[in-house]
Amino acid sequence: MEDVHLRPATAADDEFLYDLHRRTLGDVIEATWGPWDDDVQREFHRKWFAPDTVEIVFVGGRPAGMVQAAMTDATTFYISRIEIAPEVQGGGVGTALLRGLLDRARASGANAVELHVLQLNRARHLYERLGFQVADVEPPKLRMRLAL
Template identity: 30%
Template sequence: MTFLMRLATAEDLTFARELTCQNMLRYYIQHDLLWQDDAFDLAWSGRDNWLISRGDTAVGFFSLSRDLRALYIRELQIAKAFQGQGAGSWAIDQVIDIAKTEKRPAVRLTVFENNPARNLYERKGLRVQGEDACFLRMQLDISTALG
């Protein structure tokens, strides 16, 4: 069965917040950062949010923002039960397609330096452009994107 995406609604906020907290809290703790539900909710309200599903089951989401330089993946979260089944890779492909359609020059994201998702991002062509504290800044130039 393939994955589907739809624009997220206000009703999806709780799912997205809880999923992000479940997936990311260990990194926040390791790097002595404070998780704040209110900060997540505020960021959610200002982003382009997409729910990823398989059939009738929500398996994750991604959040995007934009400027003239790039399309930014602000969140990409997949539920643990569905990790390793291609949902993250599929989602990145969707984001690359959006960037191409919008004629954005690049896709960018920030990832915790010790998050194994970095491997997925590198397989998809994103390259480390810099570091900030415990984060890596990664980018894919759309002109070099495959497909």
């Protein structure tokens, strides 16, 4: 696996992140809610994107993903979003990234890590392989939790 590292996002990452979202989750979004609506998705992106809360994932020196994660209270680390470009999926990048986030959570004093995943998202299998368990079904999402 190539070198994986993170850097804080900037406003200049806006279009990269929108395109990444479409490429990584477009099929899941369409299977869940119907055809991709660019106007709706751009509005969602506009409301969501806050550069100071996002990190860009680099693989082999190239941007290849994003993560948004932080402590939500004194004991829980929450992964809001994680997206890995399709062309690098399956090569261990997601596993390495998640293990790094689990280390960050432990170092922050968390006793659990939580995330939400769309029920149709293949990433659910990665989360389960790393020990996350379904804590609640919130259609069309699952809330998953890993005790540290």
